[in-house]
Amino acid sequence: MLQMLSSLLHHGSSVPENSPLPYTVKVSSRAKNARLKMTPHGGLVVVLPEGFNKKHLPALLQRHEAWIKQAAARIEVHRPEPLPLTENGLPYTIALHNSNEKWSVVYNNQGRRVLDVDDAGGRRLLLSADVADAELCRSQLLTWLKRQAHKHLIPSLGKLAAAQDFKYAEALVRLQHSRWGSCTSRQLITLNTKLLFLPDHLVRYIMIHELCHTVQMNHSKAFWALVSKHDPLWHTHNVEMKSAWKYVPAWVSAQS
Numbered sequence: 001m002l003q004m005l006s007s008l009l010h011h012g013s014s015v016p017e018n019s020p021l022p023y024t025v026k027v028s029s030r031a032k033n034a035r036l037k038m039t040p041h042g043g044l045v046v047v048l049p050e051g052f053n054k055k056h057l058p059a060l061l062q063r064h065e066a067w068i069k070q071a072a073a074r075i076e077v078h079r080p081e082p083l084p085l086t087e088n089g090l091p092y093t094i095a096l097h098n099s100n101e102k103w104s105v106v107y108n109n110q111g112r113r114v115l116d117v118d119d120a121g122g123r124r125l126l127l128s129a130d131v132a133d134a135e136l137c138r139s140q141l142l143t144w145l146k147r148q149a150h151k152h153l154i155p156s157l158g159k160l161a162a163a164q165d166f167k168y169a170e171a172l173v174r175l176q177h178s179r180w181g182s183c184t185s186r187q188l189i190t191l192n193t194k195l196l197f198l199p200d201h202l203v204r205y206i207m208i209h210e211l212c213h214t215v216q217m218n219h220s221k222a223f224w225a226l227v228s229k230h231d232p233l234w235h236t237h238n239v240e241m242k243s244a245w246k247y248v249p250a251w252v253s254a255q256s
């Protein structure tokens with residue numbers, strides 16, 4: 001299983017004095033220590049254990065200033081050019097990296113709650129729904145996205161498995177918050193819909209990773225040796241996965 005490095009958290013933001021970046025504080029009953037994470041669309045998040053005296057926050061941020069700057073810079077350098085959005089954050093264009101398809105979304109505000117797919121040549125999605133109802137529109141688009149994931153990701157997993165001599169019982173796609181993929185002991189492989197937005201070499205790495213779990217249900221040395229046989233650059237790819245959420249547009253990442 002591969003966890004996404006970061007998650008989106010929406011809590012009250014505050015801008016501290018002497019800090020270069022705004023940040024969000026989250027108090028977690030599960031956190032043992034204070035920790036920092038840089039999130040794709042929410043910026044810096046400070047996770048504090050219960051009872052942490054916020055008086056110590058400025059010192060904490062100062063101590064990790066170098067890391068914060070570095071993490072923020074990394075996001076800016078590699079963040080794909082953001083595509084135009086409607087006023088309430090819905091996409092006009094959906095660029096699927098994995099299948100190399102660009103879809104335009106036309107909103108026609110008729111409130112009929114239907115999504116028509118015009119695949120004739122222009123690759124257009126016609127969404128007849130109240131555009132002001134962002135959640136409704138978003139869920140319609142996500143349903144369509146999941147169908148795309150099924151159409152593209154499941155066959156490529158099948159091809160890769162056949163070419164590399166792996167067997168699995170079943171594969172499905174889900175829109176998941178924190179896992180790129182998983183594989184059960186019954187060899188059911190689940191792929192995250194969000195993989196549609198990732199470059200090919202990373203999608204392949206995730207697929208190889210999960211296929212190797214059909215042989216090794218752990219992250220032992222034997223597991224990584226097997227991964228390395230099918231993806232010699234696995235280590236670089238594994239590191240790249242830590243910031244791969246940057247490829248996923250905000251309207252898809254947002255938690256509902």
Ligand SMILES: [Zn+2]
Nearest residue numbers: 001002209213
């Ligand atoms: Zn794994």
